[in-house]
Amino acid sequence: MMLVGNIATVVLVSLGAVFFLAGTVGLLRFPDSMTRLHALTKADNLGLGLVVLGLLPQVDSVPGALKLVAVWVLTQLAGATVTQLVARAVWRGGGRS
């Protein structure tokens, strides 16, 4: 059982890291601010979700698991709002980066 949990952790956290890498590549390679924001929010939120899922087998109490999921939900909330604010500022500024 422990082995299955550890394997799941390694696979899911690695997958999450790949998504973070994809988001960073998008940040560096996309041409303007809007597309870069798109890459960041989508890839990073999914990456964080996979990392949190991968860490769940390592936690041995339900409150700890709930705290990890709460971290993911709060990060999504804050990230979505900040993305909206940055996109609004870019839109108002005429599309400059």
Place this chain on the structure above:
Amino acid sequence: MTPATLYGLCSAVLVGAGLYGALVNPQPLRKILALNLLGSGTFLLFGVIARRGAAAGLGGDPVPQAMVITGIVVAFSATALAVALLLRVYQETGRTTLEQPAPKDVV
């Protein structure tokens, strides 16, 4: 090389970088940033000493850690006051420096 030593070397470089930035940057806001960098480096050095004093089942000596917490809060209040002074000088004089302009020659 233990992790504590690695972070100790990192803190030494941070102190040097903060000192250089505070001396060389002409703008006061960048000086304040560099001084914060200097402070963070010093706190990290405290943390390394605390880590080396790990005993009694704790991961680090709690007294330097408590001093660092106090230091971080005091550094923030100093930064807030410095920034408020800078903004006030800018508001009053339109300049970000306290150097007096050279007196114009009276013809």
Place this chain on the structure above:
Amino acid sequence: MSLAVLADAALVLLVLGLALWINAASRAFPAVVGYVAFGLLLALAWLRLSAGDVAMTEAAVGSGVTGAVLIAASVRLRAAETEAPPLAAAPPALPLRLLALLLSGLVTAALAGLVLWTTGPAPSLADQAVQHLPGLGMGNAVTGVLIAYRALDTLLEKVVLLLALMGIWSLAKDRYWGGIPGPSRIQPTNGALILLARLLPPIGIVVAVYILWVGAAEPGGAFQGGAILAAMWLLVMLAGLRDAPAISRPWVRLCVTVGPAAFIAVGLTGFALPNGFLSYPDSIAKPLIIAVESVLTLSIAVILGLLVAGPPEQEP
């Protein structure tokens, strides 16, 4: 080389890279953003040094609230960045820069030599700190040091916060004395920000009270909880849902002073007991400490929020 050392080396490289970026960035706003990221990475470094309370304080106060003040300042000073002398100071000449580089290099070398030369266990007060914790009913040694052993330092730190606040308030123009901080009233027009300012504060308040409560036994405490409460208040003010309070309002003055006042009151009653100023009698130590910490958290939250809001710039 173990994986942990590789991870530490990667973190150190990132931190040093950000430090160089803060010095080398051409404009102030990217440098401030770099400073906020630097503070968060430093919080990770603190976790690697087994200092959970310091990591939380660095993330909340060192990176978060300081970042808010610096971002506001960099935006207001944006026009002044491209000024030339005599409106701005002149950059120093090359010999002066080389001298500064030499001096900084010497300081770095001295500190690095100190770190490398003094290996091995440092003289530690951990044993004595842990020894007296059960009498206070606490499990977290750092909170014990802050509230009980070095309570005088914490009291003076609160007084320093108060003095900084009074210093900032005294920078107001005469006709704005007692007025509202901030250049103008913020209108609630930004839907996303209003949504966040309605959703996040209830969660933030619960998290802050939890961190204050659990600080007795695990990493946490009054400063971290107070910083989170201040952040929630600042979020509500930034969204325009509530105006910043006029500093002449009685509740502002009361909240700001009740923390240090309660601390001093508890400390003075210590004179009546044989142990002297700021000592806690064993029987009621835990409830007394919790009471003092709660009042302290409220005071810290209000002071931190007002420090970020700045001097009054509108009529009361």
